[in-house]
Amino acid sequence: MDNLLTINQISRRSGVAASALRYYEERGLIASERAGSGHRRFPRAILRKLAFIVFAQRLGMSLDEIRAELDKLPADHVPKGRDWARLSGPWTKRIDERIAELERLKAGLAECIGCGCLSLDRCRLVNPADRAGQLGPGPLFWVGMERARSRRGA
Amino acid sequence: MDNLLTINQISRRSGVAASALRYYEERGLIASERAGSGHRRFPRAILRKLAFIVFAQRLGMSLDEIRAELDKLPADHVPKGRDWARLSGPWTKRIDERIAELERLKAGLAECIGCGCLSLDRCRLVNPADRAGQLGPGPLFWVGMERARSRRGA
C-alpha cells in the first residue's frame, strides 16, 4: 500500500546495506525523495533497480558501468520488462566470453599444467594473446581485466 | 645457460612487473638468492611458479590462498608436472561452480529480467540462496563472494 519506503526497509528487502544505498545514491545509481524530516523515501520500483545492480555486479561490472547502463532507462515512466531486457541483452556476449575463458583454464588444468608445459611465454593458456601488452598499472587479471578494458572505454 | 636471472629479466619473460615480483617475495610466494651486490637472482624455475600464480589469479584466488597452495610443493626438488597437477586438480570443481553460476545468470537474462520477475526477494537468479546471510563487511559479490568464502576458511 505504502508506496514509499525508508532506507532500512529497502535495505532489508534488498539485502543491500543502508550505507551502500547512500553510496549508490551519491554515485548517481539510484535516487530518492525526501520526507519533511530530511529522511530518504524510496519508491518501491527501486528494488528492481537494485536487483539489476546486484546482477550486474555479479557479472563483474563496475558501478560506473552500471550507472551508464541505468542512464539508458526511460525517464518518463517506471521501467518495464522490455526496458530492462534492452539493457541486459548485450550481456550475453560478455558472459559467453567469460565462460569461454573458464573452459580454457579448465582444459589447461589437464593439458598444460599436467603435461608440464606450463610456461608464461609459451603457454597459450596462461598467455591468451593479451598479457604481452599490459593495460593499466600492474597486472590486471580476471575481473581486473574486465575493469581495465572498460576503464579505457573499449 | 645462465641459470640465474635478474628481476627485470624475469619481469620481461613473465609479464609480471618487477615491483610485483618484489611484492610476491615479500608476501612469501616466491624466493630469491642474492648476488654479492644485494641484487636478486631468480632461478629459472621461478617462471613456472609465476605462471601458476597468474593462472590462479585468473581463477579468482587471493595471494594468500595461492601462497598456501605453493607451500604444498615439495621443497626437496624443483617441482615437476605431477607436483603441479596435484595442486591444481581440485580446482576443476571451483571452475565448474563458476561456470554454473554464469550459465544461471545467462539464463536469467532471457527468463528473469525479460519476463519481468526480477526482484531481489523472490528471484532465484539474483538470490541464489546466499545473499540473505551476508558474510564479511559489505556486499561481497562475484569474485568477492569467492574471496569472502576463503577468508572465512571454507
Place this chain on the structure above:
DNA sequence: CTACAAGTTCAAGTCAACTTGAGGTCAAGA
C-alpha cells in the same frame, strides 16, 4: 674517472566499493 643503467629499501599512494564513527536532528512512546 665519470656516467648511467639497474638494482636496492622503505614509506606512502592508488583504486573500487564500501563501512565506520562522530556528532546532530526529529518523531513517537512511557
Place this chain on the structure above:
DNA sequence: TCTTGACCTCAAGTTGACTTGAACTTGTAG
C-alpha cells in the same frame, strides 16, 4: 519531559594487490 531509535551528513578508515617516489648503492662502458 525524557529517552529511544531511526535517520542524517561528512570525514576517515578498510581491503587486496600493487605502484610510485625518494634516497641510495653497484657494475659496467666509454
